[in-house]
Amino acid sequence: MKTTVRNTLMALLAAGAVVTATSASALPQGWGDYLPAWTATASSCSVDVSSSGKYEFAGTQFRYLGGNVSNSCLVVSGAAIINPGVIAGPVYQPITVRCNVTPIYDYVPAVPAPVGGFVGQPAYWKSADWNTLIVGYKDTDGISTKAQVSVSLRKLSRATLTESTIAVFNSNNSASVAANEDIKQFSHAFDFQNNEYYVEINLIRKDTTVATPVAYSVRLAKGEFAPIIH
Numbered sequence: 001m002k003t004t005v006r007n008t009l010m011a012l013l014a015a016g017a018v019v020t021a022t023s024a025s026a027l028p029q030g031w032g033d034y035l036p037a038w039t040a041t042a043s044s045c046s047v048d049v050s051s052s053g054k055y056e057f058a059g060t061q062f063r064y065l066g067g068n069v070s071n072s073c074l075v076v077s078g079a080a081i082i083n084p085g086v087i088a089g090p091v092y093q094p095i096t097v098r099c100n101v102t103p104i105y106d107y108v109p110a111v112p113a114p115v116g117g118f119v120g121q122p123a124y125w126k127s128a129d130w131n132t133l134i135v136g137y138k139d140t141d142g143i144s145t146k147a148q149v150s151v152s153l154r155k156l157s158r159a160t161l162t163e164s165t166i167a168v169f170n171s172n173n174s175a176s177v178a179a180n181e182d183i184k185q186f187s188h189a190f191d192f193q194n195n196e197y198y199v200e201i202n203l204i205r206k207d208t209t210v211a212t213p214v215a216y217s218v219r220l221a222k223g224e225f226a227p228i229i230h
Contacts, residue, residue, distance in 0.1 A: 026136070026181040033223030036104050036128060042136075042201055042215040045099035055095045055203075060136075062097055062201060064212035069205045070094060094150070094202035099218060101153075101199060103192035104128045127190040129222055133199070136217035138179040139171035140210050147213040148172050148204040153186070153220070156196040171213070179216065183223070 042062035047055060056065040070092035106128060111121035137149040149171035156163050167186035174182060190197070201215045 026179070027134075028183060028225075030226045031183065031223060032226060033132060033134070033221035035221075036106070037219050037221035038101055038104055038128070038130070039217065039219040040099040040199070041217050042097060042099075045097035045199075045201065048096035048098065050093065051095035051097075055097075060216045061214050062095075062203070062216075063214045064095065064203065064205050067208050069207055072206070092204050092206055094148075094204045096203075097201050097215075099199045099201070101197035101220065105192070127192045128220075130190065130220040131185055131187065132221050132223045133167045133169055133184045133186065134181055134219045134221060134223075135169045135171075135184070135215070136179070136181045137171055138177070138214040138216075139174065140177055140213055142175040142177045143172055144210075145172055146206040146210045148202075149213050149215050150202040150204070151184075151215070151218060152200045152202075154198050154200055155188075156198070158194055158196065179214070181217075185223075 041060040043057035043060050045062070054065060054068040056063060072090040072092045074089070075091050104127075105125040108121075108124050108126060110123040113120035133151065133153050135149065135151045137151075139149050140147045149169075151169040153166040153168075154163055155166055166188045167184050169182070169184040171182075176182075199218045199220075201218065203213050203215060205212055
């Protein structure tokens with residue numbers, strides 16, 4: 001039977017080889033994820049030049065500096081062609097950092113040829129099969145829209161230099177206003193031989209009536225919710 005390092009680690013669940021959500025955990029209740037994982041603190045990522053003078057790093061935190069807020073501009077909607085009085089409303093510019101995803105591989109051991117057989121399976125390496133973007137953040141107004149933490153997992157094709165988005169996390173989908181971790185699951189076959197990957201973190205603060213939103217950390221892992229036993 002083919003066995004991977006990940007399968008071995010998953011078998012160690014009872015020995016504590018998986019991060020599970022408990023009453024002391026910031027993760028959603030019942031969630032568990034397995035090693036190996038990729039992690040980055042928000043303050044270790046590269047700042048977009050458009051954010052110059054508006055952000056600060058504090059320990060692991062990426063946040064607005066002092067009373068800075070997002071710049072905004074009015075955008076005219078397509079309907080304005082027919083009705084010049086129609087506008088879509090303001091668009092707010094975020095402050096942004098981007099985190100390079102370091103390639104991580106699983107080792108798949110060789111499988112000997114069966115007795116009397118001729119062909120076995122040589123050992124090989126494969127890209128990690130993560131299925132979850134995990135974000136450590138604080139959205140200071142929950143589901144309201146004056147503060148927002150948005151995180152995107154992005155792929156760059158080396159052959160074509162085209163980019164695409166794999167998953168997007170939006171803090172406004174949660175009512176939580178406390179520092180916590182939340183997840184966005186996705187389906188993607190990672191291929192580090194042909195693609196680069198990065199995570200982009202965007203913060204929006206529309207005015208000073210709300211405290212700055214904060215991003216602490218991002219990670220990629222393979223995880224799932226524990227089955228409910230009745």
